[in-house]
Amino acid sequence: MMATPPDDITELRATAEFVRTQDTAALLPHLLPDLDEAERQALAAHCGLAHAALLVFPPDDAALRAALAACDLPADTPSFPSVVVRHRLAARHGRAEADLDVRILHPRVTGPDGEPRTVEVCALTVPPGSELAGLAAHERAHRHEAHVALEVEQPNALLLHGLRALLTRHGAAPDGGGYNPHENGTVLYFTLPAAQAGYRRVELHAHGNYPGVLADHLADGGAHRSAETLLHLLTGAWTTQALAVSARLGLPDALDTATATDPRTLARSLGAHQESLTTLLRYLTMLGAVTEHPDGYRLTELGTLLRADTPGSMRALALMYGGPFYQSFAALDHTVRTGEAAFDHLFGENHFDHFARDPELAATFDQSMAAGARMFEPVPAHPVVLAAAGAPRPGTVVDIAGGNGELLGRLLTAHPGLHGVLLERPHAVEAARRRLDALGCGDRADYVTGDFADVPAGADVYVLSRVLHDWDDARCAEILRHCARAMPAHADLLILERVLPADGSTSLATAWDLHMMCNTGGRERRADHYARLLADAGLQLLDQSPLPLGGAVLHARRAAAAVPHPAAAPEARLPA
Numbered sequence: 364m365m366a367t368p369p370d371d372i373t374e375l376r377a378t379a380e381f382v383r384t385q386d387t388a389a390l391l392p393h394l395l396p397d398l399d400e401a402e403r404q405a406l407a408a409h410c411g412l413a414h415a416a417l418l419v420f421p422p423d424d425a426a427l428r429a430a431l432a433a434c435d436l437p438a439d440t441p442s443f444p445s446v447v448v449r450h451r452l453a454a455r456h457g458r459a460e461a462d463l464d465v466r467i468l469h470p471r472v473t474g475p476d477g478e479p480r481t482v483e484v485c486a487l488t489v490p491p492g493s494e495l496a497g498l499a500a501h502e503r504a505h506r507h508e509a510h511v512a513l514e515v516e517q518p519n520a521l522l523l524h525g526l527r528a529l530l531t532r533h534g535a536a537p538d539g540g541g542y543n544p545h546e547n548g549t550v551l552y553f554t555l556p557a558a559q560a561g562y563r564r565v566e567l568h569a570h571g572n573y574p575g576v577l578a579d580h581l582a583d584g585g586a587h588r589s590a591e592t593l594l595h596l597l598t599g600a601w602t603t604q605a606l607a608v609s610a611r612l613g614l615p616d617a618l619d620t621a622t623a624t625d626p627r628t629l630a631r632s633l634g635a636h637q638e639s640l641t642t643l644l645r646y647l648t649m650l651g652a653v654t655e656h657p658d659g660y661r662l663t664e665l666g667t668l669l670r671a672d673t674p675g676s677m678r679a680l681a682l683m684y685g686g687p688f689y690q691s692f693a694a695l696d697h698t699v700r701t702g703e704a705a706f707d708h709l710f711g712e713n714h715f716d717h718f719a720r721d722p723e724l725a726a727t728f729d730q731s732m733a734a735g736a737r738m739f740e741p742v743p744a745h746p747v748v749l750a751a752a753g754a755p756r757p758g759t760v761v762d763i764a765g766g767n768g769e770l771l772g773r774l775l776t777a778h779p780g781l782h783g784v785l786l787e788r789p790h791a792v793e794a795a796r797r798r799l800d801a802l803g804c805g806d807r808a809d810y811v812t813g814d815f816a817d818v819p820a821g822a823d824v825y826v827l828s829r830v831l832h833d834w835d836d837a838r839c840a841e842i843l844r845h846c847a848r849a850m851p852a853h854a855d856l857l858i859l860e861r862v863l864p865a866d867g868s869t870s871l872a873t874a875w876d877l878h879m880m881c882n883t884g885g886r887e888r889r890a891d892h893y894a895r896l897l898a899d900a901g902l903q904l905l906d907q908s909p910l911p912l913g914g915a916v917l918h919a920r921r922a923a924a925a926v927p928h929p930a931a932a933p934e935a936r937l938p939a
């Protein structure tokens with residue numbers, strides 16, 4: 364039989380023990396440390412501990428029942444589907460509610476004076492190998508659903524208003540609630556400023572319906588949540604820097620996911636100030652990059668992405684967003700006032716020129732682009748690529764401004780007959796050559812060191828990946844004219860970009876639109892905008908398909924009656 368994870372059984376046993384032994388009067392000053400004696404007595408006279416709640420992740424129902432029995436809880440306790448916890452989990456993790464099988468059970472226990480209590484067991488089924496394992500690890504680390512519930516004895520509206528006022532005066536923030544007609548009960552949730560007695564959330568439960576109290580509670584909660592949301596947004600810069608500094612220090616590389624490292628050892632190995640490092644680690648714990656344990660800190664799955672040696676590492680992105688692009692964002696107001704890229708204003712030159720003069724920065728930028736390469740995963744299977752690869756004489760793909768060869772490498776690796784040409788600036792050509800050689804497809808690649816004007820003619824597929832968004836419309840039109848001029852009548856052009864949604868809904872493209880404006884003077888565009896730019900260059904947008912990370916691939920060809928632009932330069936030929 365499959366078993367509930369040992370960490371969950373430990374937590375269940377501890378919660379059951381807490382409910383069995385905890386005296387309400389002794390618990391209250393732990394939850395609200397500033398209560399004076401009169402307040403504590405008044406609260407204890409009106410409220411009693413009813414349950415403590417936890418979320419566990421059994422592989423199936425039988426394993427959950429066995430876990431209950433192992434903790435001396437009735438294994439035959441009925442379960443019912445959760446609505447609230449399931450909704451909260453789905454919202455927190457961006458999941459469909461239908462994917463989350465959350466059930467609730469209330470196994471009965473008795474308190475120290477024989478009073479009836481329960482343990483509220485919320486159980487999300489996570490079978491072995493399930494992709495919900497990451498969600499479970501996050502929830503175990505953060506205990507968002509853990510709470511204690513106080514039953515209000517002989518409730519009335521006046522008493523509930525008074526209890527609400529008392530709790531909020533002591534820093535407990537209203538955090539939602541509701542009326543359940545099936546059990547004729549009103550629930551008011553509060554969040555404490557910090558975990559007390561192991562709990563951050565408190566529930567007040569009262570028998571009966573108190574619509575006025577509930578309305579006030581929900582309204583206060585709304586205002587509180589807005590303020591908290593705004594604080595999170597305003598401190599986004601701290602998050603960027605905490606992650607970037609960790610990456611720069613090599614902190615994720617010095618930690619492990621399986622065994623903990625104590626801050627002293629870590630500070631010594633990183634050459635850091637121990638107390639400051641511990642503060643940073645606590646913040647990283649809040650962000651979910653590390654977890655805290657009695658013997659130190661462990662890296663999480665998310666934190667692992669900041670290691671240098673992880674496949675798909677995002678370390679270079681952290682260094683860029685916490686480095687030059689962080690500095691330029693501090694001058695965003697210049698861009699908004701003048702329309703000029705803040706980066707150029709701050710550094711005195713275009714970011715490509717700036718990076719090109721600093722080999723280390725240029726390499727970090729290329730690696731940061733590669734960190735978003737998950738977007739490329741479906742491209743080798745694009746019909747245009749399949750057609751070129753499957754032709755009797757396999758075709759040639761030209762990757763224009765192909766960076767360090769990440770995409771071309773994937774195309775050539777997936778299709779051993781394809782030939783590739785990479786057009787880039789000198790430093791990137793060298794990086795691409797090394798990459799394609801390492802992938803074992805360097806012998807099927809040629810390199811053109813040059814400018815957009817040097818797009819070689821005569822190939823079958825042309826690719827512009829994350830290039831057009833770097834430039835304003837005039838420069839894009841020029842680049843597309845160079846492509847159109849080089850493309851034979853049968854050739855296809857694939858444009859990879861984040862495309863702004865036509866219906867105005869937000870997407871990752873909305874965020875990168877701001878980033879491009881601030882740092883490159885470019886922008887993200889809607890598909891109809893690309894269609895117009897293409898048409899001006901004598902090309903026709905044929906279709907569009909989605910890519911991971913909010914990307915899309917736009918497919919274009921020469922318009923049937925395309926007339927070469929008069930400004931077009933003489934053709935560059937494919938390398939011999």
Ligand SMILES: C[S@@+](CC[C@H](N)C(=O)[O-])C[C@H]1O[C@@H](n2cnc3c(N)ncnc32)[C@H](O)[C@@H]1O
Pocket residue numbers: 715732733763764765766767769770786787788791813814815827828829830833
């Ligand atoms: C945002 S990166 C995209 C790289 C790659 N296509 C990708 O998707 O990862 C833009 C690339 O344009 C190249 N680039 C900038 N100006 C260029 C020019 N005038 N001619 C050719 N390439 C240029 C840069 O070197 C950089 O690698």
